[in-house]
Amino acid sequence: MYALITGGAGFIGSHLAEALLARGDVVYIIDDLSTGTIRNIDHLKVNDRFHYTIDTVENIPVMAELVDRADVIFHLAAAVGVRLVVESPVRTIETNLRGTEIVLALAAKKKKPVFLASTSEVYGKSERIPYSEDDDLLIGPPHVGRWAYACSKAIDEFLALAYWRERDLPVVIGRFFNTVGPRQTGRYGMVLPRFVRQALSGQPITVYGDGEQSRCFGYVEDVVQAVIRLMETPEAVGQVFNIGSDEEITINELARRVKALSDSPSEIVHVPYDQAFGEGFEDMRRRVPDLRKIRRTIGYEPRVGIDEIIRRVIEHERYHASAPTARWTGA
Ligand code: UDP
Numbered sequence: 463m464y465a466l467i468t469g470g471a472g473f474i475g476s477h478l479a480e481a482l483l484a485r486g487d488v489v490y491i492i493d494d495l496s497t498g499t500i501r502n503i504d505h506l507k508v509n510d511r512f513h514y515t516i517d518t519v520e521n522i523p524v525m526a527e528l529v530d531r532a533d534v535i536f537h538l539a540a541a542v543g544v545r546l547v548v549e550s551p552v553r554t555i556e557t558n559l560r561g562t563e564i565v566l567a568l569a570a571k572k573k574k575p576v577f578l579a580s581t582s583e584v585y586g587k588s589e590r591i592p593y594s595e596d597d598d599l600l601i602g603p604p605h606v607g608r609w610a611y612a613c614s615k616a617i618d619e620f621l622a623l624a625y626w627r628e629r630d631l632p633v634v635i636g637r638f639f640n641t642v643g644p645r646q647t648g649r650y651g652m653v654l655p656r657f658v659r660q661a662l663s664g665q666p667i668t669v670y671g672d673g674e675q676s677r678c679f680g681y682v683e684d685v686v687q688a689v690i691r692l693m694e695t696p697e698a699v700g701q702v703f704n705i706g707s708d709e710e711i712t713i714n715e716l717a718r719r720v721k722a723l724s725d726s727p728s729e730i731v732h733v734p735y736d737q738a739f740g741e742g743f744e745d746m747r748r749r750v751p752d753l754r755k756i757r758r759t760i761g762y763e764p765r766v767g768i769d770e771i772i773r774r775v776i777e778h779e780r781y782h783a784s785a786p787t788a789r790w791t792g793a
Contacts, residue, residue, distance in 0.1 A: 469537075470498070491514045529571075530572065569631060580637045582749055593752060643683065667726075673717065677749050688762050
């Protein structure tokens with residue numbers, strides 16, 4: 463099969479490319495390296511079934527050609543990370559809306575199935591736990607930067623479903639919950655790579671707020687397997703799925719485990735949200751997916767638990783810390 467991955471040099475995209483190559487597919491990726499990096503795909507370049515284009519999905523002639531070649535499209539290119547979203551809202555909104563419009567329009571011309579990467583962020587600040595796919599979305603006001611991301615992704619979902627209903631384009635929407643694993647960068651705020659780097663360098667581990675907010679961390683390899691299986695499942699078409707883990711952990715507990723598993727002398731400090739993100743930042747207290755739908759549809763079960771995930775991320779960061787090209791951003 464010929465697969466096209468937009469955002470293929472990103473964290474999740476590069477793992478997806480790896481998994482598709484492993485099962486024998488020909489993989490084309492396009493990435494503008496805005497948040498992805500060439501280092502994420504360096505190890506894939508030796509494979510003659512792997513092809514990469516460094517460009518934006520907004521370059522329509524280039525995208526049209528790639529879409530023509532593909533049997534299936536995984537649309538992962540997007541602005542990601544709470545820090546980036548808060549700091550660059552124009553880029554976030556425009557990238558997320560335009561990119562998806564272009565991908566869906568081109569795919570529709572040739573009826574190429576599309577997986578749309580969405581996010582648990584669309585549930586906003588809903589307190590109805592666990593979040594299930596048919597729930598109302600409770601997005602905060604436009605003057606709070608964070609919600610721009612949720613809203614842009616919600617529109618992407620509406621547009622994808624509209625293409626399915628009106629133009630018969632086969633689409634599957636996956637709402638990624640917090641996804642972690644090797645190669646994720648802490649530069650855009652993601653908590654686990656930040657904690658691991660802080661722990662390994664003996665710097666304070668910075669827990670935002672009181673640390674009693676909780677998340678569920680899905681291992682990236684489990685997540686990409688789910689994505690691949692969804693695209694092989696006809697009943698998934700026209701549907702939205704939560705993808706991730708439902709093992710809940712507070713950020714305080716995450717900090718403690720990172721410190722213990724890396725044998726770190728770092729102290730755990732608490733930083734007020736205002737100090738980390740500027741005034742008026744809103745965070746969600748709990749975020750837990752209801753996984754019944756994806757379990758029912760593809761028999762999905764997350765396999766790698768949080769302690770093993772932390773161990774693997776520590777190992778990865780240790781290796782990169784000693785590599786000559788390692789880039790230490792202090793993230
Ligand atoms: N967080 C933290 N310290 C950090 C980075 C993040 O305490 O250095 C918190 C963040 O406020 C949130 C949780 O960890 O409550 C998960 O953050 P992340 O940015 O990874 O994902 P989010 O769930 O916010 O999309």
